[in-house]
Amino acid sequence: MRPVDTNADQIPLVVELSAAEFRDRLQEALAIYVAAMGYPRGTEYHRAPMWTEHVQRSGWCGVGAVVPADPSTESDAVDRLVAVAYGYRGAPEQWWHQQVRTGLRHTGWTLDRIDTILDDYFELTELHVHPDAQGHRLGETLLLRLLDRRPERGVLLSTPEVADEDNRAWRLYRRLGFTDVLRHFRFAGDNRPFAVLGRNLPLGRSLSAGL
Template sequence: MRLVPWQPEDLLRRLDDVVSVYGEAMGYRSELLQTRRGYIGAHARRRGFRAVATLTTEGSLAGFGYGYRSGPGQWWHDQVRSALDEDDRRHWLTDCFEVVELHVRPAAQGHGVGARQLRALLAMADGRTVLLSTPEADEERSRAWRLYRRFGFVDVLRDFLFPGDERAFAILGRELPLAERPVNARRDAG
């Protein structure tokens, strides 16, 4: 497998594959995936958009990740901003890159794909801080949680509820730039 940077056009050209990986990784129903398709396509045009993809030797999409500059007027940014106090808003959101999606097909998980994608994405990120949201889970058992903790992400908000989703999310953040190796790196997993 090889990791490649993607331009907005690359993501849009492979949007069917991106939505497929997203659906497999998140276990979402197909009707939800059609709505996400529109969001993902719109995200590719956001300021500071950065993306990476992991391709198999046959060219199939094994995983992807993307983000952009977080700012007022963006739904996610405004939801998180409303839950933070003024000091945390200033610290976390003033100059922030948002990791919007980071997914690996279940069959490719456990081989370091997610870690390589996250490292590459954070190396390309533009900002002083980076934020992401992830469903609340057993931190010891969740691959995503272990990955984010190894990369030095800390709790910003816990048990946060986004409108329209009954699941609780954690908002995690860290300072940029990314050090040469992840914090407490043992081996890359993902």
């Protein structure tokens, strides 16, 4: 793992994860996902093959936050992963891409407009901070790190709809200038309504610049 933020006073440490490191820490990453989303135990078994396949996609990039082991307290101490995020370049053969395209068509977007948004984007696929570590801008740090120096024109993500956009994920995305692409959208096989949000890249541009 290559440290990204190396300030010794900052714990946890934000690190880039190579594909191999991500695979090695897959169970830890999935445990964070299940705890953060409040999903029933066992969900991780269904997700494991999907996350494993995602790593192979073009433009995959992953980051994590680890609490370094304290060697003075435990002889066999190991770093503890407390947050994880990844994404990759969106492409027409991907299920998520096809779902969003269908959703946009049903919403009345013209093909030109759809192509403009879907022909060059990074999909922010997962972003999760363990509940014990939430509320300290760790999610924001991971997201900024992941989107830093991306070559794509924009970034898209989906997040569950919540009343009044009142949760940390929504506040984070709005704070960083994500705007509505699709609202109350139902992905095939899932009854929950989702929002698809997006913004232009790079993030350095005006944070109010939606897609």
